[in-house]
Amino acid sequence: xxxxxxxxxxxxxxxxxxxxxxxxxxxxGIRIIAVSFSDKxxxxxEPLVEKSYSIGIGKPGKIFKTFKDENITxxxxxxxxxxxxxFQPSFFDLRAVTFFKSLLSQEDKILLLGVIKExxxxxxxxxxxxxxxxxxxxxKGVLTKRxxxxxxxxxxxxxxxxxxxxxxxxxxxxxxxxxxxxVSVEAIEGTDKALARGCELSRGKCVxxxxxxxxxxxxxxVPGIGPxxxxxxxxxxxxxxxxxxxxxxxxxxxxxxxxxNRAKISIVCV
Amino acid sequence: xxxxxxxxxxxxxxxxxxxxxxxxxxxxGIRIIAVSFSDKxxxxxEPLVEKSYSIGIGKPGKIFKTFKDENITxxxxxxxxxxxxxFQPSFFDLRAVTFFKSLLSQEDKILLLGVIKExxxxxxxxxxxxxxxxxxxxxKGVLTKRxxxxxxxxxxxxxxxxxxxxxxxxxxxxxxxxxxxxVSVEAIEGTDKALARGCELSRGKCVxxxxxxxxxxxxxxVPGIGPxxxxxxxxxxxxxxxxxxxxxxxxxxxxxxxxxNRAKISIVCV
Numbered sequence: 001x002x003x004x005x006x007x008x009x010x011x012x013x014x015x016x017x018x019x020x021x022x023x024x025x026x027x028x029g030i031r032i033i034a035v036s037f038s039d040k041x042x043x044x045x046e047p048l049v050e051k052s053y054s055i056g057i058g059k060p061g062k063i064f065k066t067f068k069d070e071n072i073t074x075x076x077x078x079x080x081x082x083x084x085x086x087f088q089p090s091f092f093d094l095r096a097v098t099f100f101k102s103l104l105s106q107e108d109k110i111l112l113l114g115v116i117k118e119x120x121x122x123x124x125x126x127x128x129x130x131x132x133x134x135x136x137x138x139x140k141g142v143l144t145k146r147x148x149x150x151x152x153x154x155x156x157x158x159x160x161x162x163x164x165x166x167x168x169x170x171x172x173x174x175x176x177x178x179x180x181x182x183v184s185v186e187a188i189e190g191t192d193k194a195l196a197r198g199c200e201l202s203r204g205k206c207v208x209x210x211x212x213x214x215x216x217x218x219x220x221x222v223p224g225i226g227p228x229x230x231x232x233x234x235x236x237x238x239x240x241x242x243x244x245x246x247x248x249x250x251x252x253x254x255x256x257x258x259x260x261n262r263a264k265i266s267i268v269c270v
Numbered sequence: 271x272x273x274x275x276x277x278x279x280x281x282x283x284x285x286x287x288x289x290x291x292x293x294x295x296x297x298x299g300i301r302i303i304a305v306s307f308s309d310k311x312x313x314x315x316e317p318l319v320e321k322s323y324s325i326g327i328g329k330p331g332k333i334f335k336t337f338k339d340e341n342i343t344x345x346x347x348x349x350x351x352x353x354x355x356x357f358q359p360s361f362f363d364l365r366a367v368t369f370f371k372s373l374l375s376q377e378d379k380i381l382l383l384g385v386i387k388e389x390x391x392x393x394x395x396x397x398x399x400x401x402x403x404x405x406x407x408x409x410k411g412v413l414t415k416r417x418x419x420x421x422x423x424x425x426x427x428x429x430x431x432x433x434x435x436x437x438x439x440x441x442x443x444x445x446x447x448x449x450x451x452x453v454s455v456e457a458i459e460g461t462d463k464a465l466a467r468g469c470e471l472s473r474g475k476c477v478x479x480x481x482x483x484x485x486x487x488x489x490x491x492v493p494g495i496g497p498x499x500x501x502x503x504x505x506x507x508x509x510x511x512x513x514x515x516x517x518x519x520x521x522x523x524x525x526x527x528x529x530x531n532r533a534k535i536s537i538v539c540v
Contacts, residue, residue, distance in 0.1 A: 162441070183458050185456075187446075189471055201457075201458055
């Protein structure tokens with residue numbers, strides 16, 4: 001995005017990403033008008049953004065009106081929430097939502113593209129998160145003090161194309177590899193559980209691999225890792241996190257690398 | 271195998287398969303000389319076979335001599351044991367062995383083919399279990415009273431080619447599917463754990479899929495399910511077990527189908 005010196009609407013779900021984005025964007029002079037789906041998210045974002053609203057997920061009319069009143073044309077959708085339920089009056093809780101989203105992930109793409117079309121009908125443009133936040137998608141290289149060993153590089157080179165195939169088959173985007181064997185594969189249980197299982201089955205000292213889908217749509221679905229992922233790898237005793245360069249986000253890279261360095265884990269972007 | 275009216279050597283590991291095979295073979299008039307890797311297996315097989323020996327896994331010389339003294343030329347390797355450690359003096363326990371085997375599964379093929387070559391050097395021929403036991407690899411059709419619904423057939427048809435791809439990538443051979451989403455993928459944790467995870471994440475009512483690898487070598491590695499698998503599916507609340515016809519073994523089909531019928535699970539071979 002060449003013209004970023006303007007106001008952006010932020011549709012904020014749960015997790016660390018919306019606050020992280022708000023801090024980064026504000027530092028870059030981007031003005032953020034946030035609409036949070038809960039009071040908790042709203043409270044967290046309020047000090048970080050130009051204006052913050054808390055609007056129930058079941059009130060798309062009010063959300064659109066708020067953005068229009070604020071003269072917003074571009075919005076970004078961030079955080080863990082099922083964007084398709086924007087158009088549903090109510091739902092159980094985030095855990096149920098996450099589960100529901102996972103379970104419907106095959107249809108997710110179509111539904112979310114439907115939501116984006118609805119948003120565009122309202123005159124709003126949904127931005128690509130990778131273009132907005134390019135700097136948090138690390139390029140090729142080792143981010144940590146510890147470099148992977150030759151044997152670990154072999155596991156990385158073994159694992160990356162397999163993880164890409166699984167991602168492109170719309171299964172998971174995370175695997176754990178050891179001795180050129182796929183130890184665990186993420187499906188809908190989520191990254192952290194797949195990593196924990198892989199570390200346990202490997203008895204630690206394994207290589208975690210995280211990749212994007214070839215046709216990843218960065219408007220609504222961004223593969224990423226953060227401090228929590230790194231804590232999982234640390235407690236599981238993993239040796240390496242290998243990520244696809246330029247296509248997987250690190251939220252709070254400073255903290256992630258610090259945890260990795262202390263745990264002597266290598267982070268490698270390939 | 272056309273000429274089965276002869277003596278066969280059985281190299282027996284743990285699990286229900288060696289005893290099952292011994293019963294079936296004896297009924298068909300095949301004479302079995304069993305070499306079991308533990309006294310426990312030996313005690314179980316002794317009443318079922320013509321002769322039974324218990325020889326430690328670290329004594330291949332004694333094993334070969336026993337088979338030669340018994341004029342055995344054809345052997346079959348059955349049961350859960352790492353066949354490659356036949357040539358190692360000692361090992362921890364079966365759990366460690368199973369783990370070790372799982373972890374090395376990429377190299378397993380090469381190592382086991384090496385073991386088979388060693389065995390062949392001794393003048394012994396390792397038999398294909400599918401040819402010996404053709405009748406326990408069910409052909410196309412529904413084995414249970416309950417037939418899969420149209421929606422379940424869609425999940426089966428969705429899941430089978432995905433499971434085949436994963437199997438051919440040397441990952442697992444079992445997946446759980448629901449609403450055209452892959453809910454869990456087996457890697458090295460084993461079939462039962464992948465099924466339990468898939469059932470839990472699906473909240474039951476899911477389709478379990480089990481397939482063979484395209485180049486499955488049935489001399490040392492046979493994909494199969496048995497009563498224990500069916501009990502896992504029952505307690506997980508699964509609706510359907512879909513297997514690749516003619517290439518996946520059912521151990522104790524009568525009991526498996528009985529459990530499935532009581533639990534209203536469909537077993538479908540496609």
